[in-house]
């Protein structure tokens with residue numbers, strides 16, 4: 001009788017444990033390649049791509065889920081992936097030579113962690129970040145709260161939830177650098193086969209003295225000698241600049257949630273015409289006291305969640321108020337800019353149809 005009671009007790013314990021952990025395993029595969037990315041009809045840039053897309057895949061999970069990402073490196077460059085904003089075991093953090101060795105060509109590495117905390121986050125490559133992040137290795141990481149009472153979409157009766165991830169690039173610099181790195185790594189591979197010295201590209205310091213000397217003299221990796229820093233001439237939202245950024249379409253009285261993430265190196269100041277916004281979360285954390293703004297500063301590495309409830313119909317412009325970032329290579333309108341089309345109850349947005357000017 002005692003034994004039977006114990007069995008029933010064990011089964012009950014097992015069932016309740018299964019109820020406590022309701023998370024699922026969410027699996028993703030990231031295939032890294034180098035290819036051409038068409039940002040505008042006549043502007044193509046050599047880029048690092050994950051699954052042939054920029055931004056890379058969106059990871060969308062619920063708090064407590066187990067995220068498993070298998071990264072397969074088909075490119076000649078080393079990489080690691082960092083989960084920005086996540087609180088996870090140190091060995092999954094993806095910082096080269098701090099938590100792991102880089103993933104080299106032909107290698108794969110699987111990251112595994114429990115998704116927490118909830119909120120709007122992102123992931124990006126952590127190797128040679130100036131080239132690798134802006135070069136295309138980034139994507140959204142959305143963690144929905146497990147507790148429905150903390151769901152901002154429910155709280156604000158959101159009818160549309162959109163993610164916008166920003167990046168700034170210098171196509172000429174990026175194309176040149178990636179071509180050079182490809183060449184360098186091909187040479188390295190050749191010299192490894194013939195047992196010759198490495199080409200002097202990406203490698204570890206041989207001694208502390210070498211490391212100290214490099215810092216004292218103002219370090220520049222060998223492959224960057226004689227090459228200026230990138231000058232950001234194109235500003236992308238979800239992989240394209242305006243006018244290729246699809247507009248947000250809504251209706252008076254409806255509520256939109258915008259999740260803005262700045263994955264690039266350039267700060268942005270998005271100004272919204274015709275409406276104010278409620279800032280409800282920063283870096284994934286829900287604000288106790290949401291506040292209203294019409295211009296949203298977005299620093300590199302920052303994420304902000306906005307709630308919009310436009311009252312006036314029309315095509316409303318949203319653009320970076322720092323002039324140079326709302327252009328394509330100097331030409332306005334372009335860059336970090338998009339339109340919000342607000343329809344009235346008869347589905348009419350405006351009698352005026354937006355056009356793109358060649359001379360403005």
Ligand SMILES: [Cu+2]
Nearest residue numbers: 079125127132
């Ligand atoms: Cu990388």
